Amino acid sequence: xxxxxxxxxxxxxxxxxxxxxxxxxxxxxxxxxxxxxxxxxxxxxxxxxxxxxxxxxxxxxxxxxxxxxxxxxxxxxxxxxxxxxxxxxxxxxxxxxxxxxxxxxxxxxxxxxxxxxxxxxxxxxxxxxxxxxxxxxxxxxxxxxxxxxxxxxxxxxxxxxxxxxxxxxxxxxxxxxxxxxxxxxxxxxxxxxxxxxxxxxxxxxxxxxxxxxxxxxxxxxxxxxxxxxxxxxxxxxxxxxxxxxxxxxxxxxxxxxxxxxxxxxxxxxxxxxxxxxxxxxxxxxxxxxxxxxxxxxxxxxxxxxxxxxxxxxxxxxxxxxxxxxxxxxxxxxxxxxxxxxxxxxxxxxxxxxxxxxxxxxxxxxxxxxxxxxxxxxxxxxxxxxxxxxxxxxxxxxxxxxxxxxxxxxxxxxxxxxxxxxxxxxxxxxxxxxxxxxxxxxxx
Ligand SMILES: NC(=O)c1ccc[n+]([C@@H]2O[C@H](COP(=O)([O-])OP(=O)(O)OC[C@H]3O[C@@H](n4cnc5c(N)ncnc54)[C@H](OP(=O)(O)O)[C@@H]3O)[C@@H](O)[C@H]2O)c1
Numbered sequence: 001x002x003x004x005x006x007x008x009x010x011x012x013x014x015x016x017x018x019x020x021x022x023x024x025x026x027x028x029x030x031x032x033x034x035x036x037x038x039x040x041x042x043x044x045x046x047x048x049x050x051x052x053x054x055x056x057x058x059x060x061x062x063x064x065x066x067x068x069x070x071x072x073x074x075x076x077x078x079x080x081x082x083x084x085x086x087x088x089x090x091x092x093x094x095x096x097x098x099x100x101x102x103x104x105x106x107x108x109x110x111x112x113x114x115x116x117x118x119x120x121x122x123x124x125x126x127x128x129x130x131x132x133x134x135x136x137x138x139x140x141x142x143x144x145x146x147x148x149x150x151x152x153x154x155x156x157x158x159x160x161x162x163x164x165x166x167x168x169x170x171x172x173x174x175x176x177x178x179x180x181x182x183x184x185x186x187x188x189x190x191x192x193x194x195x196x197x198x199x200x201x202x203x204x205x206x207x208x209x210x211x212x213x214x215x216x217x218x219x220x221x222x223x224x225x226x227x228x229x230x231x232x233x234x235x236x237x238x239x240x241x242x243x244x245x246x247x248x249x250x251x252x253x254x255x256x257x258x259x260x261x262x263x264x265x266x267x268x269x270x271x272x273x274x275x276x277x278x279x280x281x282x283x284x285x286x287x288x289x290x291x292x293x294x295x296x297x298x299x300x301x302x303x304x305x306x307x308x309x310x311x312x313x314x315x316x317x318x319x320x321x322x323x324x325x326x327x328x329x330x331x332x333x334x335x336x337x338x339x340x341x342x343x344x345x346x347x348x349x350x351x352x353x354x355x356x357x358x359x360x361x362x363x364x365x366x367x368x369x370x371x372x373x374x375x376x377x378x379x380x381x382x383x384x385x386x387x388x389x390x391x392x393x394x395x396x397x398x399x400x401x402x403x404x405x406x407x408x409x410x411x412x413x414x415x416x417x418x419x420x421x422x423x424x425x426x427x428x429x430x431x432x433x434x435x436x437x438x439x440x441x442x443x
Contacts, residue, residue: 095146095190096415098179102141104422106415113185113194117160120195122153122172126213127188129421129435136179140371145179146187152203152213162197171209174200175216177361182369189418191439196364198387201394214404214434218258221340221360223389226259229338229356230312232268237392239267245306247271249326250316251287252278252432254405255340259314260285261402273298278432299328311335323347342373405434413438
């Protein structure tokens with residue numbers, strides 16, 4: 001490797017070997033075409049303290065066609081024909097990535113992701129925090145991969161197939177696959193995020209992007225859970241002829257309020273367990289009845305309320321106690337139980353109950369390289385189900401028939417704020433709201 005090239009490489013403290021190859025490729029390509037890569041913009045982990053921060057002008061400079069061609073040649077799939085009008089994109093960005101120990105840190109030297117022809121690239125406006133941001137750390141993290149599952153922003157580049165639905169400037173939100181060793185740049189906690197067009201939602205003008213950021217994971221997960229795992233009667237496009245009662249354990253969670261709405265929209269009857277302080281929230285989303293899960297008689301009360309005939313339980317809390325409570329609430333004839341995390345087989349105590357657990361993001365139909373039991377195999381049929389489900393959600397959103405979870409927008413903007421949000425999530429202090437953070441240059 002030429003000496004000059006070595007000196008120009010950004011810090012590789014947070015990188016895997018794959019990541020280094022991408023950084024080197026892009027760096028060399030840009031050196032040949034005379035377009036300076038962006039280096040550390042502020043002093044956080046992974047930054048190169050010897051390299052000066054670029055002036056704001058550096059970021060707004062227009063690239064010429066040669067620059068774009070060189071980027072393409074060196075592995076970046078932005079072809080000039082896919083960018084109309086031509087948009088300046090930096091070569092590197094800030095993002096939250098895992099270090100070699102699996103801890104999350106802000107890096108200022110993460111390469112811009114490539115997009116496939118069925119993808120769009122957004123400039124991120126806001127991101128939402130999920131429990132998975134805490135869970136996908138340590139042993140479950142992929143070093144140098146970007147964290148974050150939910151984002152909203154403005155489209156800056158569109159792949160050829162994705163042009164059927166999207167154009168530069170559209171406001172969108174979507175779920176993403178975080179911390180994936182197979183797609184390390186696909187996470188949401190980045191300035192630029194690649195989104196699969198089939199799983200991106202156009203955000204109506206009346207809905208602020210900060211609120212829309214709370215939608216993606218919820219709609220993917222609950223669509224899968226209700227209509228492919230539990231298979232409740234009815235669907236938002238065709239209401240149930242005979243409404244079934246569906247228990248949502250943890251109705252005040254982000255997944256819970258999404259489930260309550262979609263059960264209602266399908267013509268069924270949602271009931272739920274949450275804290276009394278959130279009874280008004282769950283009822284505003286359509287719950288017929290809310291029970292206090294702190295009451296040791298909660299499951300028995302649900303059983304009595306449903307006449308010992310409850311068929312469906314969706315567990316949005318996903319621990320041993322919530323599974324036991326759902327099993328106790330399901331009626332005499334048994335039924336279906338779906339949870340959002342793997343469950344212990346020993347907790348499957350009733351033969352007449354069919355247990356299942358699902359990963360919402362598996363709807364993308366792509367292989368996800370998470371460690372077992374979370375590893376996901378590619379599945380074309382599931383992708384087709386997911387694509388149709390997101391079309392349905394887009395219609396609901398356009399008609400104002402689906403609401404994001406209530407959001408609490410962090411006072412601190414930028415990735416420092418996001419890191420604080422992850423800490424709050426770790427402390428399990430979140431109740432009846434979704435933590436959302438704006439990125440720094442969007443106010
Ligand atoms: N498989 C997937 O694809 C997928 C996707 C998303 C989430 N998840 C998982 O699903 C779970 C929920 O995620 P989320 O984002 O919806 O969570 P969240 O919004 O952060 O959950 C917070 C809520 O949990 C409720 N809660 C806590 N303990 C409870 C209990 N014992 N009984 C009833 N409610 C309880 C709290 O209710 P109160 O404040 O009312 O007490 C609080 O409102 C997490 O384990 C997450 O990892 C899985």
